[in-house]
Amino acid sequence: MSSISKTAGIVIIGNEVLSGKTQDTNSYFLCTELRALGVEVCRVSVIPDEIELIGKEVVSFSRAFDLVFTTGGVGPTHDDVTMAGIAHGFGVKVIRHPELERRLRQRHGANINEARLRMAEVPEGAELLGEGSLYSSVVKMRNVYIFPGIPKILHERFAAVKESFREAPFHLRVVYVKEGEGTLASILNELLARYPKLLLGSYPVIDNPEYKVKVTLESKDAEYCRQAFSTLLSALPKGAIHRIEES
C-alpha cells in the first residue's frame, strides 16, 4: 500500500477573521473532513479581501498542492473579490457563468439586479460541479475548489463533492499518559528510531488531574501503526497509561 497521500492547502479569505470579528471555523471543518478522507492538509493561510493577495496565494497553493480549497469573499458586495482575485492570479477574465446566471434570474425574477448577478461571476475556464440548486453547486477552477464563507453553505457544498477526494485512510491510535514530556521524550525518540515513517504527536495538557500528555500515532499502514503502538505501550513506565483509543 502507498503511504503517499493527496495533499491539500486551504485559503481562508476574509478581513473579518484577521480583525477578530469572526472566529474561523471553516479551516477546522475542512481539516477534519479531509483527514477523514485520507487527504493530507499541508497548510492553511488566512488572507485579506484583496485581489492581488488572493491571486498570488491561490496560484502558489495551486502549484504546491494537489487540491486547494478557498472559503469566503464570494458574494455581491464590494468586499467579495475572491473570483476576481483567482481570475487575476491565473491570468484569465471574470465571466458570467451562463448556468449560474440562468438560475439567478429564475430565482430573483423581476428583482434581479447587477449586484445579484455578481453571484454568477467565475474565473474564465471554471467548472460548475454538483447539480440542481444554487446552494449545492461548487465552482472549481483547475484544482481550486471555491466555497463561500458561510459555514452552513460550505458544509452542504463540501458534502456534495467530498467523495471525489477519498484516499486510503489514516489509521490513528492514541494513548493518554500520566507522565510528562520530560520523561516521555526519550521513549518517543526511540520509538521514532524504530518506526521512522510513523506520524507521532505529543501534546501536553496542563491542569488535568488524569493525564499529562496525549500521544498520537498515525500511519496509512494499519499494521505498521499497530506494531508501533504495541511497542510504545510496552516501553511506557508501569502504571503510566491512563487510557488508550484505537480507531
Place this chain on the structure above:
Amino acid sequence: MSSISKTAGIVIIGNEVLSGKTQDTNSYFLCTELRALGVEVCRVSVIPDEIELIGKEVVSFSRAFDLVFTTGGVGPTHDDVTMAGIAHGFGVKVIRHPELERRLRQRHGANINEARLRMAEVPEGAELLGEGSLYSSVVKMRNVYIFPGIPKILHERFAAVKESFREAPFHLRVVYVKEGEGTLASILNELLARYPKLLLGSYPVIDNPEYKVKVTLESKDAEYCRQAFSTLLSALPKGAIHRIEES
C-alpha cells in the same frame, strides 16, 4: 492622528491543527487581542512541525510585518522544532539561554535531563522578556515573539507583554440590516465612494429571522467613522435597521 497601524502576522505551528486533531484557538485569541490594541493583523499561516518550513515562513513574515507571533512547537519532544526552525531561518545557532537553564535546573533539581533542558533552547541572539516564573517569560527573536501552543500559557505570557504593542485604537460601528446583500450592495458602494478610507465589512447570515446582514464600519479616525455611519443609516431603506452597535 495617524491612520497607519503597526502590522502583524501570526504563524501557527502544528501538525495537530492541520490534521484536524486540535481546533486552533490561538489565532483567534491573538487576532482579537491585537485588534483591541490597535494592531492590524495581515495574515495567519498554519504550517507543519518542519524546520525548513518554519524558518522560511517566520523569516518571510518577519520581513513583511512589524510584529510576528508564533505559537506551538515549543517543548522537549521530537516534534518541538520551532526554536530550531527560527534559528535556521535567521541563519543562527540554537543555544541554551543561561537564565532559562538556571530556572529549569532550579525547578527540576535532581530530575533535570536532556529533554527538560531543551526548554532552555533559543535562537542565538534571542531576548527574554518578562520576569520571574518560567510561565511568564516570552522569547523574542528580532521582531518575532515565540509562544507555546497551550492556550492558557499563551494567554498568560501575552498579557505580560501586550501593552508594548498598543497603538491608536480602531473605532467600530455596526448595523444589523433586515435587507439582503443584493439590495445593500449599491448603498455600500456609494458609501465607499464618499468615504474611501473606511474599513467596511458586509457579512450575511442565513436562517436568522431578525436580520440578514451585519455591516461593520471601522476607522482609526473616530469622527470619520461617526460621519460615515450617520451617512449609511440615512441611506438605508426605511425600516431596514434591526439594531446598531457603537463602540
